Structures are given as C-alpha cells and as structure tokens.
Amino acid sequence: MRTVPPRTHARRTSLMAARAAETSPIGYGAGTTGGGGASPVTAPTPAAFKSAVAGDAAKVVRASGLTSLSGQVDSGSRTTVPGVGSSSGFTGSGLRVKEKTNAVIRNLNITKPVAPADGITVQESTKVRIDHNSFSADRDHDKDHYDGLLDINHGSDNVTVSWNTFKDHFKGSLVGHSDDNASEDTGHLKVSYHHNRFSNVYSRIPSLRFGTSHLYNNYVDGAETACHSRMGAQMLVENNVFRNTKVAVTTNRSSGVDGYANLRGNDLGGAATEISRTGTFTSPPYGYTAEPASSVVASVTSGAGAGKL
Numbered sequence: 367m368r369t370v371p372p373r374t375h376a377r378r379t380s381l382m383a384a385r386a387a388e389t390s391p392i393g394y395g396a397g398t399t400g401g402g403g404a405s406p407v408t409a410p411t412p413a414a415f416k417s418a419v420a421g422d423a424a425k426v427v428r429a430s431g432l433t434s435l436s437g438q439v440d441s442g443s444r445t446t447v448p449g450v451g452s453s454s455g456f457t458g459s460g461l462r463v464k465e466k467t468n469a470v471i472r473n474l475n476i477t478k479p480v481a482p483a484d485g486i487t488v489q490e491s492t493k494v495r496i497d498h499n500s501f502s503a504d505r506d507h508d509k510d511h512y513d514g515l516l517d518i519n520h521g522s523d524n525v526t527v528s529w530n531t532f533k534d535h536f537k538g539s540l541v542g543h544s545d546d547n548a549s550e551d552t553g554h555l556k557v558s559y560h561h562n563r564f565s566n567v568y569s570r571i572p573s574l575r576f577g578t579s580h581l582y583n584n585y586v587d588g589a590e591t592a593c594h595s596r597m598g599a600q601m602l603v604e605n606n607v608f609r610n611t612k613v614a615v616t617t618n619r620s621s622g623v624d625g626y627a628n629l630r631g632n633d634l635g636g637a638a639t640e641i642s643r644t645g646t647f648t649s650p651p652y653g654y655t656a657e658p659a660s661s662v663v664a665s666v667t668s669g670a671g672a673g674k675l
Contacts (some may be wrong), residue, residue, distance in 0.1 A: 388528070391495040392654050393558025393580060395526025398493040400446030400470030401426040408450065412439075419445055422466070428454075429474060435459035438483050442466055449473040452673025455500075459483040463491045470495045473672050478503045481513040488518040494525045500672040502533040505566065509536040514570070519543040521554040531563045531671035538567040542575030545597055545621050551576035555599075558650070559584055561662075563670045564592070574599040574625065578647055582656045585666040586611055592637070595625025600647035605631040605656045607663055616640040633659040 391398050406426040409415035412435065418427045422443040430450040435458045441447060443466040449455050455475030460483070463469045469491065476485040476499060485501050488494050501515040515532050516539040518525055532538050539559075542551050555577025564571050566588040572579065575597040582604040586592050592608060593615040595601040601615075608614045614637035617625040626645030657665065668674075 388497075391497065391526040391528065393526040393528070393560060393650070393652060394524045394556045395493060395495045395558065396652055398468055398470060398495045398524075398526070399444075400468060400495070401444055402446075404446075406448075415439065419447060419461075429456070430454050432457055432475060432477075435483075438462040438487060440464060441469060441471075444468045446470040446472070447474070449475065449499075449672055455672065456485075460485040460487075462487040462489065463494055464489040466491045468493045470497070471499065472497045473675055474499045475672050476501050476515070479513050479515065481510055484513045484517045485515040486517075487514075488516075488522045488525060490520045490522060492523045494518075494522070496525070496527045496530060498529045498670070498672060498675050500531045500533070501535070502531075503535040505534055505536060505568070509568070513537070514540050515567075517541075517543065518555065518557055519551075520547070521550040523554045523556050525557045527557060527559045527562060529561045529666075529670045529674065531565065532567050532571075533565045534567075536568040538564060538570040539572040540570050541572050541577055541579060542597065542599070545575065545623075548576060548597070552598075555579075558582075558652075560654075561666050561670060563587075563666045564589060570594065574601055575621070580604070580647075580650045581606060582654070583662050583666070585609075585662055585670075586614070589613075591616055591619065593627070594619065595627045595645075596621040597623050597625060599625040600645045601625060601627045602645070602647050602650065603627060603629045603632060605659045605662065607633045607635065607659050608637045609635045611635065611637040613638050613640060618642040631656070631659055633662075 408428040424444040479485040571592040573594040587609040
C-alpha cells in the first residue's frame with residue numbers, strides 16, 4: 367500500500383481528476399469489464415431497456431432520461447449500463463444483477479427505491495463494478511418505506527463500489543442479508559468501497575455480515591452508525607473521514623456474533639468507535655493507493671456521483 371504524500375494544489379487537482387476518471391476498477395472488482403468494447407445502444411422505453419439488458423452476450427446499454435420503475439430490471443452478464451449525461455437513471459426502483467458475472471453500472475441517478483425493491487441488488491454474482499452513481503431517497507417517510515440503496519448478498523463476490531454518492535436515506539448499503547446465511551456467504555462477499563460520499567444516511571455504511579470489506583478514502587457526513595462489522599466479518603477501515611457521525615465503526619450491534627475491524631489513518635471527527643474484536647485483515651490482496659484523510663473531503667466532493675466522469 368502506498369500513501370500519497372502532500373502535494374501542491376495544482377498537483378492535487380490533477381490527482382483528483384485522474385482518480386475520478388478511473389477507466390478500470392480498483393479493489394476486489396479489478397478485472398471487471400462489463401460489455402467491454404461492444405457498440406453502445408440506447409433503449410428509448412422501459413420495455414426496450416429491459417429487453418436490451420437481458421441475456422449474457424457482451425453489450426453496452428445506455429439509460430437515457432429518468433425512468434420510473436415499479437420493480438427491478440434484471441441485467442445480464444458481460445453488461446455495462448451507463449447513464450447518458452448527468453441526470454439519467456431510475457426512480458422507484460433500479461437494477462438487479464442476479465446469478466451473473468462481469469457487470470458494470472455507472473453514471474446513473476437511482477432514487478427512492480420503494481420497498482421491497484433496492485436501488486441496486488447484487489445477488490449470487492461475481493465481478494461487479496458500481497461506479498459514479500448518485501443514490502438518494504428522503505427521510506420524510508418511515509425507515510422501511512424505501513429499501514436499501516445498494517445491497518450485495520447471497521454469496522456475491524469480487525465487487526468494487528467507487529465514487530458514488532449516497533444521500534438522504536435510512537439504510538445505505540447492506541452486504542450479507544441475514545445472520546442465518548453463513549453456509550452461502552462465508553468465504554465470499556469480498557467488497558471494496560472507495561471514494562464514496564454518504565450524506566445524511568442513518569446507517570449501513572456499509573453493514574457487513576460474514577464477508578471481507580476494505581473501506582478507504584470515503585467521506586461520511588451525518589450518520590448515526592456508519593461502518594458495521596457483524597457475524598464474523600472482517601473489515602479494514604482506512605483513511606476515511608467522518609463528520610457529524612455518532613459511531614464511525616462498530617463490531618458489536620444487532621447480531622448474535624460480533625464482527626472484526628481494523629482502523630488506520632481515519633479522521634473520526636469526534637465520532638465514537640466500538641471495536642470488540644480486532645481483525646486479521648490488514649493487507650488487501652490487490653494494489654491500490656490510499657490518499658491521506660486530509661485530502662479526502664476535497665477529492666470525494668469534487669469527483670463522486672453521476673455526471674463526474
């Protein structure tokens with residue numbers, strides 16, 4: 367692991383632009399290519415979009431405009447779904463990647479996923495990249511009115527969640543849906559979160575059961591309970607920034623078995639930590655560069671979310 371040293375403003379700006387424009391995923395999702403060089407198509411209606419993203423042939427299907435959905439759309443393997451411009455995406459629901467491999471979802475606005483549908487669900491799938499999307503809801507309703515913004519479950523593996531914004535929601539990102547799913551999830555659910563911004567999200571930033579997660583260079587503002595490791599999960603929390611947050615990291619809530627966590631280089635901003643068990647996960651099995659916490663707010667604010675590619 368290399369940590370970026372202090373730089374001049376001009377060099378920092380260049381670094382932030384380069385990071386925000388990453389052409390391939392870093393972390394557990396490295397090597398994910400989606401539809402690769404397939405010729406992009408644009409689906410003009412919800413029905414046409416649903417048909418276009420189905421199947422496992424290599425494809426790039428562009429979402430244009432903000433489309434209202436009453437349920438999730440299933441996306442196939444070897445598929446890239448990019449939004450057109452800065453305001454395309456889905457409201458009311460979103461996408462599901464189920465029993466698939468090699469999927470990329472980028473540059474989408476995904477808003478108000480009404481329960482029981484998540485904004486994005488990754489289920490029994492491998493090699494997935496969730497990048498430069500803007501997830502949001504509101505906190506005017508009961509906490510169960512909307513479902514999760516991004517949930518990863520049922521033994522999914524090798525996922526990178528990068529440069530997204532998550533805003534105004536109770537339940538941010540759940541990894542591992544149940545305390546009773548050890549047989550399917552143990553040894554899987556390996557997820558990297560980097561350079562994401564969580565604003566006014568109450569909890570699950572993320573909540574991790576059984577799996578292994580590396581969280582670095584994320585910016586969390588306005589959480590009750592942010593990073594939550596449970597049911598023996600291993601979590602490395604590195605060079606993140608927390609503001610207006612009650613508990614930055616916990617390993618001992620809500621489940622019958624505690625999780626594990628290692629912390630280094632974070633700016634807690636006065637937030638508490640509840641670490642009942644220190645984990646063995648200290649060195650991710652991939653190359654990456656973690657910038658210091660002192661530059662995270664600037665880089666994430668300028669680079670995360672739809673329209674920032």
